[in-house]
Amino acid sequence: MLLMVILLNTNTLKAAIFDAPKEISVKITNVLESNENLTVHCKSGDNDLGVQVLKPNVIYEFNFKTNVWGSTLFFCGFSWSKEFHWFDIFKAKRDDCSECPWSIFQAGPCLYGPKGICYQWNRQ
Incomplete structure (x- = not known):
C-alpha cells in the first residue's frame, strides 16, 4: 500500500513538473497586401528549418513536438x-494550439482559430 502511494505521488509530481510533448503543426500563409513574395526563415534553439520563399497566398507548413x-x-x-521583421511564431507558454495557422500581413502576423489574434512584430 505504501509503495502504491509513493508511486502515485511520483507520477503526480512528474505531471506537475513536466508537460507531455504535443505534436504541433505551424502553417504560415503569405497574405502581404503588396502581393509580393515573402521570404521566411524559421529556427528553434535546436533546429534551423532553412529559407523558404512563399508566393502570394502560398502556405509553408512545419511540424514538431514540444519539449517536456x-x-x-x-x-x-x-x-x-x-522590409525585415522577426516574430516568435510558436511559444509554448503563449500558444495553446496543435494546429497553428498564421497569416503574415505587412503590419504583422495573425493567428487564426478560436483565440484569433494579431500581433506586432518583435523589436529588432
Whole structure:
C-alpha cells in the first residue's frame, strides 16, 4: 500500500513538473497586401528549418513536438522588398494550439482559430 502511494505521488509530481510533448503543426500563409513574395526563415534553439520563399497566398507548413519543460520556441525572420521583421511564431507558454495557422500581413502576423489574434512584430 505504501509503495502504491509513493508511486502515485511520483507520477503526480512528474505531471506537475513536466508537460507531455504535443505534436504541433505551424502553417504560415503569405497574405502581404503588396502581393509580393515573402521570404521566411524559421529556427528553434535546436533546429534551423532553412529559407523558404512563399508566393502570394502560398502556405509553408512545419511540424514538431514540444519539449517536456513547456518552453518550446520557434522564431522566424520575414522579409519582402526592403522590409525585415522577426516574430516568435510558436511559444509554448503563449500558444495553446496543435494546429497553428498564421497569416503574415505587412503590419504583422495573425493567428487564426478560436483565440484569433494579431500581433506586432518583435523589436529588432
